[in-house]
Amino acid sequence: MALILGAIGKLRPSLRRSVGVLLAHKRHQSSNSSFLRISDEVRAALHLKKPVVALETTIYTHGFPYPDNVALASHLESVVRTNGGVPATIGILDGIARVGMSPEELIQLTSSAGKENTLKLSRRDLGFVLGLRLAGRKFNGGTTIAGTMILAHLAGIKIFATGGLGGVHRGAESSMDISADLTELGRTPVTVISSGCKSFLDIPRTLEYLETEGVGVATFADGRQGKVDFPAFWSRESGVRSPMVIENEIEAAAVIHAQMTLPLSSGLLFANPIPKEASIPKYEMDVIIEEAIRQADAAGASGKDNTPFILNKIKELTGGKSIPANRALIESNVRRAANVARELAILESIPTEASGTISNYFTSPIHSSRSNIKSLEEVTRQPQRTSSQPTKPQDAPDIIVAGALAVDFSCDYAPLLGTAAEVEVSPQLHTSNPAVISQFLGGVAHNVAKAAHLMGSSVRLCSAIGDDLSGRAALAQLASEGMQTSGIKVLEGPHRTAQYVAVNDAHKNLTLAMADMSILESSTAEDVAKTWLPEIKQFNPKCLLVDANWSGPILHAWFRAGKAAGALIAFEPVSTVKATRFFTSPSDLSEDVPIFPKHLADLATPNIHELSSLHAAATKLDLFSHPEWWRVIDALGIPSTGLRVPLTLTTSSDLVDQGIPQQSIQLLPFIPTILTKLGPRGVLLTKLLKANDPRLSSPSAAPYILSRCSNGDADIGGMYVRLFEPDQVLGPGEVVSVNGVGDTFLGALVAGLVRGKRVEEVVELAHRAAVLSLKSKDAVSPELVGLREKVEAWGLQSGEERDGWMDQ
Structure with a gap:
């Protein structure tokens, strides 16, 4: 190539240009030129081999009038996004071919419908319209099927609707x-x-x-x-x-x-x-x-x-x-x-398919006479793992994560420039809002498992998906990420793969979310007992993390199985509604479940709204008047004057005024370690200490020991309360996505805990992991692998540490 380029340099300018054009046509036209511009989103999607769908524009310029065509264009792009693709609307704007248009560009083109300089463009017209721009004549145009096919092919897009x-x-x-x-x-x-x-x-x-x-x-x-x-x-x-x-x-x-x-x-x-x-x-x-x-x-x-x-x-x-x-x-x-x-x-x-080798990927399980619960291996072949990839599926994991694997959609409100809505931060109710919509593999359990996996832990994800397109996409994505997948079970119809839709404001903060997790909520105790619970006894994990997408009785079944295996039990509340499943009412419990949920989980990570929901649920069930609750509270030795002043000094007056530390303290008899996520304000750790906890005699822990046992209780030693403010707070313009940030925090946290570290020693690293996800378009940032070395340096637990590790 160097010889060719050298020869071109010696040619006459006109011939040099001709040869340059010829060479350009030999290359794949996925880059921009003075005649063709491919949007950043479409180029990124093509580079990452994501599904891209080309859309024509004649239907907008010569089919529907303005503003109906604007609504149709926005709707069709949303249809592509909500079905897992990236839309590439193709047309001509100001004499430049565009593959992928921003909302502003779409409005500019659709509003020009019916005007003299807005043309209907096929193959024969492209050279004229694009070339005349150089002579000062600028046209807009809707591309026909032929025109759209040409530009889609130049960009590298294979499918056109x-x-x-x-x-x-x-x-x-x-x-x-x-x-x-x-x-x-x-x-x-x-x-x-x-x-x-x-x-x-x-x-x-x-x-x-x-x-x-x-x-x-x-x-x-x-x-x-x-x-x-x-x-x-x-x-x-x-x-x-x-x-x-x-x-x-x-x-x-x-x-x-x-x-x-x-x-x-x-x-x-x-x-x-x-x-x-x-x-x-x-x-x-x-x-x-x-x-x-x-x-x-x-x-x-x-x-x-x-x-x-x-x-x-x-x-x-x-x-x-x-x-x-x-x-x-x-x-x-x-x-x-x-x-x-x-x-x-x-x-x-899938490498085997790409090479033309027969695999069972296309074998439909719909007509199978076997049980309706099947493992991944019955649906798709896992790709070969390289020596650099982590633990093989058959190896015993350190962490089992049970909960939702879902297809997530993130809808970020993007008010149109130059409109009255531009100053609004939140999307408007009862109408359509312009947005940037992204689709990715998510679900709370998946995100937590992925974060821990990226940070070097051996993780097994236990979840269910439907026998549908979303489920197959999820399986392929998991396999490509090198995660263990044999814990994923495929359920035949009418089960649907879980989906989650998050609507965020202009600063990427969550406004509302809609979740369809019925595939887990409809699971029976028999399904879970036969399919997943034996794995806990088989693998004897260090940590079992369960999210609240399961029904209350199933959630408790997971907790009991984890306790029996001696695992640290972590609970992720998921939402204000689902958080209350931790306190399953007595009428819903089987006879072997105690009415008072004493330490069913060792650790929970609610946000302030979920914390409030947990507190309200305990109040409604009258658990704060139960004798066991009073036994723990009395043993803590809280002074008669209360804890308002020390809580204000340890946390902040604002948090105390909101009652956040007070609520978490009252929940300690049920969950002995609570990390309340406070967004940009950090994380509040509230912890019940056992009688022999070394922190009770540690000078460095002394500022955070707000009470000590005063009645000789053999179990209770005191209470540790500490606010961890983040080292880095991102501004609105720096935040790319908030989806999955809390899950990333929890995944990084348990990755450190299974290495034998105390919870307060891991929070800073979990914060750093969360910030990486805030800056990433992915729910869990791939850059978490950069933190793996620090986690691995902590080393694995010894057997002696393992015996007492629930004190962490």
């Missing part, structure tokens, strides 16, 4: 009116997902033309058996059999992968029939189309004017029914494309 394909017009044998979409499919390797082609076209000749161009055409069966029709846009049936039929998105992804791997230079067309509830019967549409074509002929509407004229007449003749049908089919196509793109990304991430 649209409404209906262009085709061979009726009477094309004399008019030669054939859409450029068809020839583009024959020369550009992009997969187009549409609702067939528009009903007023000549469908049999369109399919014949596509066959001549070497374009693979298939229709999604959509639940139908046997041969199915190629769809006719508004109608599910056209009277013309589809050349091929595919069952689902997995099969579609397999075909695309083979097409790209060979590689073949032509595209693929997957026809997705309009949803049943939105379809218009074929017999009804046939009459309307014949009349619309007759009127078009009478009006002399031909060439590029033919399709808009006919569409407008169909709208009139259907009494407007074609418009909601249009919306329904395009949304269905975009959703289908996002799922196909996600399946393709999963497939390309």
